[in-house]
Structure formats: structure tokens, C-alpha cells
Amino acid sequence: xxxxxxxxxxxxxxxxxxxxxxxxxxxxxxxxxxxxxxxxxxxxxxxxxxxxxxxxxxxxxxxxxxxxxxxxxxxxxxxxxxxxxxxxxxxxxxxxxxxxxxxxxxxxxxxxxxxxxxxxxxxxxxxxxxxxxxxxxxxxxxxxxxxxxxxxxxxxxxxxxxxxxxxxxxxxxxxxxxxxxxxxxxxxxxxxxxxxxxxxxxxxxxxxxxxxxxxxxxxxxxxxxxxxxxxxxxxxxxxxxxxxxxxxxxxxxxxxxxxxxxxxxxxxxxxxxxxxxxxxxxxxxxxxxxxxxxxxxxxxxxxxxxxxxxxxxxxxxxxxxxxxxxxxxxxxxxxxxxxxxxxxxxxxxxx
Numbered sequence: 001x002x003x004x005x006x007x008x009x010x011x012x013x014x015x016x017x018x019x020x021x022x023x024x025x026x027x028x029x030x031x032x033x034x035x036x037x038x039x040x041x042x043x044x045x046x047x048x049x050x051x052x053x054x055x056x057x058x059x060x061x062x063x064x065x066x067x068x069x070x071x072x073x074x075x076x077x078x079x080x081x082x083x084x085x086x087x088x089x090x091x092x093x094x095x096x097x098x099x100x101x102x103x104x105x106x107x108x109x110x111x112x113x114x115x116x117x118x119x120x121x122x123x124x125x126x127x128x129x130x131x132x133x134x135x136x137x138x139x140x141x142x143x144x145x146x147x148x149x150x151x152x153x154x155x156x157x158x159x160x161x162x163x164x165x166x167x168x169x170x171x172x173x174x175x176x177x178x179x180x181x182x183x184x185x186x187x188x189x190x191x192x193x194x195x196x197x198x199x200x201x202x203x204x205x206x207x208x209x210x211x212x213x214x215x216x217x218x219x220x221x222x223x224x225x226x227x228x229x230x231x232x233x234x235x236x237x238x239x240x241x242x243x244x245x246x247x248x249x250x251x252x253x254x255x256x257x258x259x260x261x262x263x264x265x266x267x268x269x270x271x272x273x274x275x276x277x278x279x280x281x282x283x284x285x286x287x288x289x290x291x292x293x294x295x296x297x298x299x300x301x302x303x304x305x306x307x308x309x310x311x312x313x314x315x316x317x318x319x320x321x322x323x324x325x326x327x328x329x330x331x332x333x334x335x336x337x338x339x340x341x342x343x344x345x346x347x348x349x350x351x
């Protein structure tokens with residue numbers, strides 16, 4: 001099966017594409033120490049990902065998420081997922097990924113083991129370990145993530161994620177850190193400040209980028225504006241991208257989301273770079289269908305406008321009380337402009 005890498009997709013509906021948002025102060029190089037406070041989890045657990053737009057870990061900033069192929073699935077065409085409780089406060093989820101050998105036999109190539117625990121005081125701890133088949137046919141850890149969320153005040157949380165990757169010796173070492181602070185401002189506004197750090201040559205954490213966003217909720221609609229900052233060659237913080245998104249329900253009850261990103265050119269002007277439309281609906285037979293369409297500007301011919309880059313369709317259906325199946329298909333245009341399927345994935349989930 002051909003490996004297909006999804007292009008990054010970022011937010012939509014920029015309120016003011018030309019207005020650069022200044023970061024409120026220089027980002028801290030280290031995570032701040034959490035303080036007291038308690039708050040019940042408001043949204044399902046999610047991992048922080050450095051390349052994604054900001055989303056609430058403990059506060060709701062939307063309900064319709066992007067379709068994507070997680071790194072844990074790679075080029076696999078088949079996967080099995082099983083979740084079991086850990087005591088009364090946790091869950092262990094195991095994903096097994098398979099491909100086919102030259103004889104057509106299914107073989108295990110990767111496993112992902114995730115444990116999430118809810119702790120007293122509104123805290124959450126999680127670990128995720130990815131192991132992949134090496135040239136000798138043995139499963140070897142190639143990544144480990146740890147994530148902790150703690151309340152810092154009323155309706156405020158800090159989440160710290162540490163990513164370990166293979167070092168020079170082949171063993172896992174701390175390579176990336178993400179620190180996200182989220183704060184509810186009243187009942188209908190959420191502010192997020194997220195910093196992504198990498199290990200520098202001296203071994204200290206160095207800031208790679210910073211994302212600052214504001215989400216507003218009106219009824220069942222969500223709108224988010226986000227700014228992405230990076231250091232320039234002179235060590236100054238500069239606006240790199242302006243992102244925005246809007247999510248709503250249509251007249252038939254289906255969920256809709258539109259996302260766009262504007263990138264800064266050499267003159268500092270923001271220009272539309274990509275747009276993504278996502279729709280989710282329930283089919284008559286009970287299947288849930290989610291369709292995601294990505295369009296981008298052609299750098300070689302910007303006057304041509306947006307062009308289709310990728311179309312992803314996912315079907316999710318129940319297959320018994322403790323089993324759920326999903327099928328996902330990725331299509332891209334061929335040289336004649338016709339959509340061709342370049343990747344398919346099937347996941348069977350047991351609970």
C-alpha cells in the first residue's frame with residue numbers, strides 16, 4: 001500500500017487578514033509551576049500536536065475535528081483498536097497496525113499503547129508509546145509521549161507534553177516539549193497560548209514557535225482566530241501565519257467547518273494560502289460520513305486561485321454492541337484532473 005502523507009491543514013474565515021496580532025510578552029522557555037484549583041474535565045482527552053492548530057484539552061473549542069492519518073498508522077491498510085479500563089480512573093488503548101508481506105499474509109508492523117488516568121484535583125496524566133517492527137522483525141520503541149494537565153486557576157489549565165525520540169545511541173531521549181495554557185473568559189470565550197520547544201545544542205529548551213488563539217461560542221457555533229509566531233534570523237518574534245476557523249450546523253442538522261490559513265510574504269502582507277472544508281452527516285443506514293476537502297494556492301501561478309489538493313472521506317459504522325468499524329479513503333487529482341484513490345485504511349475498534 002502506497003504511503004500517503006497528509007498535508008497540514010490549518011484554520012478558516014480570517015476576520016482581518018492584514019492585522020498582525022502581537023504576542024503578549026516573550027514566551028517562557030520553561031513550563032511554569034502549576035498552582036492549586038479544581039475543575040472537572042469538559043472535553044474528551046486529546047494529545048497536543050505541535051503542527052496542529054490550537055484546540056482545548058480541557059475546555060471546548062469545537063466538536064468537529066479534522067480527519068488525518070496519525071503517525072501511528074503510517075502506511076498500514078489495516079488496524080485493530082481496543083480500549084480497556086485501568087481501575088476506576090483510567091483507560092488503556094492498544095492499536096495494532098498490520099500490513100501484508102510478499103505472500104499476502106498479514107503481519108504486525110506497529111503498536112501504539114496509550115494510558116490515560118484522571119487524578120484527584122482535576123489533573124490528568126497520559127503516556128503513549130509507539131513501537132515499530134525493525135529489520136530483524138522485532139518491535140522496537142520509536143517514540144514516547146507523556147502529557148500532564150493541571151488546573152492553575154478557576155477555568156484555567158496548563159498542559160505539558162514531552163516527546164521522546166531516538167537519540168544518537170538509538171535510545172529514546174527528550175526532544176520536544178509543548179506547553180499550552182487555556183483560560184475561559186466568561187461562558188463564551190476561551191483563550192489559548194501554546195509554546196513549542198526543541199532541544200538546543202546545549203541541551204536546553206529553545207522556543208520553535210508560539211500560537212495564540214481566541215475561540216468564541218455562540219449557541220452551537222464556534223469561531224476561532226489564531227496567530228502563529230516564529231523567531232526570525234535576528235532573534236525577534238515575527239508573525240508567520242494568521243489562522244481562523246468557523247464551525248456550525250446546517251439546516252439538516254449536519255456539522256460543517258471551514259478552515260483557512262493566511263501566510264506572511266516577504267513584505268509582511270498576509271495572503272490566503274489554503275482552505276479546508278469539512279462536513280459530517282448521518283446516512284440513512286446509521287453510518288456517519290465525514291468528508292474533508294483541502295484546497296491550496298498554486299505557488300507557481302497564484303493568480304489561478306485555489307486548486308483541489310486532497311479529498312478524504314471516512315465512513316464509521318457500528319458492527320455490534322462492542323465493535324465499531326471505520327474506512328477511510330484519500331483521493332488526489334491525477335494529471336487529467338480526475339480524482340484517484342491513493343490510500344485506504346480500515347480500523348476495527350473493540351470496546
